[in-house]
Amino acid sequence: MAEIIVPELAESITEGTIVEWVKKPGDTVEKGEFIVELETDKVNAEIISEEAGILKEIFAQEGDTVLVGAVIAIVEAGGVAAAPAPVKEATPAPVVEAPKAAPTxxxxxxxxxxxxxxxxxxxxxxxxxxxxxxxxxxxxxxxxxxxxxxxxxxxAPQAPAAKPAEAPKAAAPAIDESRVTVEKMSRRRQTIATRLLEVKQNTAMLTTFNEIDMTNVMALRSRKKDQFQEKHDGTRLGFMSFFTKAVVASLKKYPYVNAQIVGNELHLNNFYDVGVAVSTEEGLVVPVVRDCDRKNFAEIEDAIGGLAKKARDKKLQIADLQGGSFTITNGGVFGSLMSTPIMNGTQAAILGMHTIQKRPIAVGDEVQIRPMMYVALSYDHRIIDGKDSVGFLKTVKELLENPEDLLLES
The missing domain is CATH 4.10.320.10 (E3-binding domain)
Structure with a gap:
C-alpha cells in the first residue's frame, strides 16, 4: 500500500488546490503515472504514484484545498481492479474546504x-x-x-486575556442571479492580487515614460527575418530579443536598476536574468530567461518561446519563476497604448512595452508619419533616483532607434 502525499514544491508553498483527479477509485495505476493535478500559488503540479496498483481511496475532492504533507489518496499494490471504493468524508491529514465566493x-x-x-x-x-x-x-x-x-x-505586552468584543456582522446583500454571475477566485488569481498589493504597499513606486521610434528596428527585422529563421532552424526574429538586449546593455550602464533591498543593504546583481510576463488563462506569470547577457538573439527568442509554451500548457516549474533581476511586460500585444506596470516581487524596476502606433513626428524640420511605441519604466524610488531611471529608459530608446549599436553593445 502506498500513500499519495502532497509534496513539498517550494519553501513558500504550504498548500494547494486539487484541480483534477486523472484517476478514479478502482482505476489501475502504473508506477510513475500522473494521477492528480494540483494548483499552487505559483504553478500547477502533477502528482504521480510511486507504486503500481489500484487507486483504492481518495480523501479530497476537486476544488478542495490541501496542505503540504497531507495524504490525499491510497494506492493498493498489485491486485485486480475492483468496484470503486467510496470517497471518505474524513481525511487522515488536514484538508481545507475550498472557498465558494470568499475564503472560508x-x-x-x-x-x-x-x-x-x-x-x-x-x-x-x-x-x-x-x-x-x-x-x-x-x-x-x-x-x-x-x-x-x-x-x-x-x-509585545499582551492585553488581558479577554475575548475581544465581536463586531456587528454586516448582512450580506442578496444576489440577484439574473444580474450577477459569481465565479470562484482561483488560487493563482488570489496570489496575484496579494503580491501586487504587497508591492504597492511596500515600495516607493514611480513611473517614467518615453517613446521609441521603431522605424529602424522594424526595417532591420523585415530585412533579416527570413535569413534569421532559416539560419536558426525556424526560430522567428521578434521584438522581444531586441528589447531584452537593450535592457541588458542599459542595466550594465545603470546597475542600481538591477538591484534589490535586503534588510538594510542594497544588493547589486551582477547577473541578468530577465523575467518576461506571459498571460495565461489563470492569470499573469513571469518565467525567467537566464543569463541574457550571454545569449544571442536566437537563444533569447527560443527561451522566451519555450517558457511561454510551458506557461500556456501549465508545465512551468518553480525554478522557471525564481531568481529574476528585472522584468519586461508587453501590454502592446493586447493593444495597450500606455500603462504603469507594477514591479515584480523584490525587483527594483519593470519595463512596460506598448502597442506600435503610427503618429506624426517632427523629424528635423519635417513632419513624418513614424511607427512609435510608448515605453514605461516603473521603479522603486528607494533604490533608484530620477536621474538613473530617466537615463536607463533613454538608453533603451537610443539603442532601439539605432539597432546596429545594439548589436555592438550585445
Missing part, C-alpha cells in the same frame, strides 16, 4: 477546547511555535487569527 475560515480546536477561527498559515505557524491559538489576539474585527497575529504573539 478554518475552524480548529485549540488546546483549551475553545473553537478558534484561523487561516491555514496561522494554524501551521501556531503548531510549529507551540502557541495556543486561543491566546492570540487577532487584529481582524471578526476574530479571524491570521499568520501575522501568530508571528506577533509574545513580541
Amino acid at each position: 475560515p478554518v475552524v480548529e480546536e485549540s488546546s483549551s477546547n475553545e473553537r478558534v477561527i484561523a487561516s491555514p498559515a496561522a494554524r501551521k505557524l501556531a503548531r510549529e511555535k507551540g502557541i495556543d491559538l486561543a491566546s492570540v489576539s487577532p487584529v481582524d474585527p471578526q476574530g479571524r487569527v491570521r499568520v501575522q497575529d501568530v508571528a506577533a504573539h509574545g513580541t
Whole structure:
C-alpha cells in the first residue's frame, strides 16, 4: 500500500488546490503515472504514484484545498481492479474546504477546547511555535487569527486575556442571479492580487515614460527575418530579443536598476536574468530567461518561446519563476497604448512595452508619419533616483532607434 502525499514544491508553498483527479477509485495505476493535478500559488503540479496498483481511496475532492504533507489518496499494490471504493468524508491529514465566493475560515480546536477561527498559515505557524491559538489576539474585527497575529504573539505586552468584543456582522446583500454571475477566485488569481498589493504597499513606486521610434528596428527585422529563421532552424526574429538586449546593455550602464533591498543593504546583481510576463488563462506569470547577457538573439527568442509554451500548457516549474533581476511586460500585444506596470516581487524596476502606433513626428524640420511605441519604466524610488531611471529608459530608446549599436553593445 502506498500513500499519495502532497509534496513539498517550494519553501513558500504550504498548500494547494486539487484541480483534477486523472484517476478514479478502482482505476489501475502504473508506477510513475500522473494521477492528480494540483494548483499552487505559483504553478500547477502533477502528482504521480510511486507504486503500481489500484487507486483504492481518495480523501479530497476537486476544488478542495490541501496542505503540504497531507495524504490525499491510497494506492493498493498489485491486485485486480475492483468496484470503486467510496470517497471518505474524513481525511487522515488536514484538508481545507475550498472557498465558494470568499475564503472560508478554518475552524480548529485549540488546546483549551475553545473553537478558534484561523487561516491555514496561522494554524501551521501556531503548531510549529507551540502557541495556543486561543491566546492570540487577532487584529481582524471578526476574530479571524491570521499568520501575522501568530508571528506577533509574545513580541509585545499582551492585553488581558479577554475575548475581544465581536463586531456587528454586516448582512450580506442578496444576489440577484439574473444580474450577477459569481465565479470562484482561483488560487493563482488570489496570489496575484496579494503580491501586487504587497508591492504597492511596500515600495516607493514611480513611473517614467518615453517613446521609441521603431522605424529602424522594424526595417532591420523585415530585412533579416527570413535569413534569421532559416539560419536558426525556424526560430522567428521578434521584438522581444531586441528589447531584452537593450535592457541588458542599459542595466550594465545603470546597475542600481538591477538591484534589490535586503534588510538594510542594497544588493547589486551582477547577473541578468530577465523575467518576461506571459498571460495565461489563470492569470499573469513571469518565467525567467537566464543569463541574457550571454545569449544571442536566437537563444533569447527560443527561451522566451519555450517558457511561454510551458506557461500556456501549465508545465512551468518553480525554478522557471525564481531568481529574476528585472522584468519586461508587453501590454502592446493586447493593444495597450500606455500603462504603469507594477514591479515584480523584490525587483527594483519593470519595463512596460506598448502597442506600435503610427503618429506624426517632427523629424528635423519635417513632419513624418513614424511607427512609435510608448515605453514605461516603473521603479522603486528607494533604490533608484530620477536621474538613473530617466537615463536607463533613454538608453533603451537610443539603442532601439539605432539597432546596429545594439548589436555592438550585445
